[in-house]
Amino acid sequence: MFARETRWFPILAAVLIGAAMLSAPLASAQDLTKPAAPAEETKPTDPLGRETPEGLVRGLVKAMAEQDYARAAQYLDLGKVPASRRATQGRAIAQDLQQILDQGGWIASGRDLSGAPEGNLDDNLPPERERFASVRTPQGTVDLYLQRTKGAADGPDIWLVSQASVAQIPDLLGRVKAGILERIIPETLTGPKLWGVPAAHWGALLAWAAISFIVASVVLLSIRSGLRRFWRDRPDSVRMRLLEAAVPPLRINVAVWIFALGGIYLGVAVVARQVFGFLAEVVGWIGLGWFLLRIIDVAATVVIAKVTERARVEALSAIRFFRRVAKFLVIAAVAIVILDAFGFNVSAGLAALGIGGIAIALGAQKTIENLVGSLTLIADHPIREGDFCQIGDKMGVIEDIGMRSTRVRTLDRTIVNVPNGMLSSMQIENFSVKDKFWFHPALSLRYETTPDQIRLILIEMRAALYAEPKIDPSIVRVRYTGLEADYLKIEVFTYILVKDMNEFLEIQEGLLLKFMDIVNTHGAGFAFPSQTVYLARDDKPQAEKARIAAEKMAALRGLPPDDGANETEAHDDGAQTGDTGETDTTPEESKGGALTTLFRRIKLRL
Structure with a gap:
């Protein structure tokens, strides 16, 4: 039903999910404190990665996963705690913070946390303040914040969990209720720990992911069935096509939403939720991209059907081209978001593209040339898909006009790919746009043919042409044009008012057979390349x-x-x-x- 361009999208999704599953635990639980590479070697850095809000959260989660609460305490602003008790009380506060987040809290995703030292300046918060987590309580949701403070004397400014948020931890610990897993599974049965998380929690998240997908499927299939009964449309209607296209990817997105919402109420450890939350985010973006690709396919299919119905076939190539461009933009946007979720500095990459734009332009001259050639073909539309053309020394049917090249099916049934940059500058003869066919045979009669025979042949040939209903009556010319080296020449010039090659060949065949009958009827014949030698005595002039x-x-x-x-x-x-x-x-x-x-x-x- 949909274009072949989307059939590989589930494969891409599986590859990205697999990469995420392999790298997410390391990125979220082991390498979370790895600071970003400094821009300059001489610039001082914080060994715990607290220069940015994103770095602080990664380091804090890693310390919690390793149950290293002494290091986790270094991510808290303990300025109100007496220095003599900071080591002991800091570890306790860090452990309480993890318990709060495990039972009813969630940490902001990596995309919501700023990777810049100055933080997010567009979040309607003071410049030195960032929200990094929220806790669900019976009285409502409580947000926890980070605060930017001065670091060591020779070090950079760092981010810490604010003193106000640290002061709220004891109170929140008493207000947060235990999760479902903690109430139904005794701690002795939670099994061994993986990255600081009991095995029961990992199993619970896997089971909940499967349940979320099943619930999403049942809900969406029920909605689809209800809409079918309510609309009572044909299966090929626009609404039904959109509905069929939207249901499969929406199942993924709805399942991700159910999974994220239920994970908080399950009371699963925050470290496990961070790992699965990362995976869910990647899967959600892939599902959104899949949804957009299918909607683009349906929209393009509907528009192509409308254009074909109105016989505006010249617009088909443009529609297919812009469909590819729209799909490319969707895939590029999803890829950028996923790379950002993996921790790649996409902004720095885009900036590097700006710096190296000249080098890239020089290296991609042919690619840019082919893209411009594609736009030229779309604007001028000298050819369309399905046209029979001669391009250079190749003759065949245009099968596809892509962003880089045009695919031609030759008469030998082979495929020739012509770069669009080259194609836009070549001479193209398009046989499919003919409004009529030129009929111009030349007959060669023997020299023994008499003038009277030629006159009769010309008369009857004109009559045969006028008798054909597909002949253009405004121009019918049959003339005896000269004495050639070995034949007498009769030329025909007219047009046959058909657009189909097969129909033209059929009419041409009938007319040529009629001409042969006319020549034979009047005792004449067709000449062959030959010479006639006459032997006679040399008589004196009379x-x-x-x-x-x-x-x-x-x-x-x-x-x-x-x-x-x-x-x-x-x-x-x-x-x-x-x-x-x-x-x-x-x-x-x-x-x-x-x-x-x-x-x-x-x-x-x-």
Whole structure:
């Protein structure tokens, strides 16, 4: 039902989930205190990673996972605790904080925590203050905050759990109720611990993830069934297509929402919830991306159907192109969010792209050229998918116009991929946009064909063309055009008013067969490349025809015919007797004028 571009999306989701499962425990429970690489080697850093709110939370959760409460106390602002009791009381406060978060609290996700030393300046809080956790109590939700303070004398400013939040911990400990797991599973049955979390908690989260997916599936399938009965639409209607496209990915997103909400009431350890929360966040973004891809497919399919119905096939390539662009943007956005969730500094990466933009542009010249070529093809639409074209020396059907190249199915049934940058500058002959076909055969008749035979053949060929209903009557030309080296040439020029190649070939076949019948009917034949040699005796020119020709030339010169003949005889006599060829002037010379005299002298000289 949907385009093939989305069939690999579940595979991508599985790969990302697997990577998240492998890296999430390490990122959330073991390497959470690993500080970011300093921008400069000489710049002092905090060994516990407390320079940013995100670094503090990671370090705190790692210390809790390892049950190292002495190190966890270093993430708390114990300024109101006497220095003599900070070591002992700090460990107790850190342990109480973990118990509060385990029973009814949740920590903000990595995307909500700022990775900048100055924190998030757009959260409607004072610049030196950040919310990092919330605790559910019978009286309502209580937020816990971080405070930016001065660090060591030669060190950077650091973030700590604020004194006000530390002071609330004893009170919250008495107000938070035990979770479901703590009430139904005795501590002795929780099993061994993994990353500081009882095995029962990990198993409970896995079971709850499966239950969440089942509940989400049942709810959404029930809603889909109810909407089908209420709408009573055809399966191919727009609303039903959107509904069918939305249900599978929405099951993932709803399951993630149910899982996140129920995890708090289960009372699962906050460390386990952080790991599964990270996985749930990744899966949720993948589900959202899948949802958007399917909606884009449905929207594009509906628009393509409308365009095809209105015979605006030139817009099909543009719709498919922009569908690919929209999918690319969705996948890129989801990938950026997931990379950010994994802890990659996406902002720094984008900044590096700005710095290295020139180098990237130089290295991606062909890619950019092909992309611009794609836009040119979309704007000018010289070709469309399904068109039969000749591109360079290749002829075939356009199967797909992609973002980088165009795929052509040749007559040999092979696939040729032409880069769009090259294609936009090539000469393209598109046979599919013909409004009519040019019919222009040339007939070669034998030289034995008489003029009367040619006249009859021309008349009947014109009649055959006019009798064909698909012939364009405004231009029908059948002419005898000349004497070639070995044949007599008849040319036909007209158009056949069809757009389909097969129909044109059928009509052309019928007309050519009619022409052959006409030629054979009148006793003529078609010439082959040949030469005819005639053998005969060499006859002298006929004297009578020579005399008539002489009289015509004499008349043209203005001389009496007899004088010309006598002068010729006198010239012949003089030649035989050795006369010089000169003659006396006669009275006719003075009467005929200078021109007559000139002609006569030239004649005698010759």
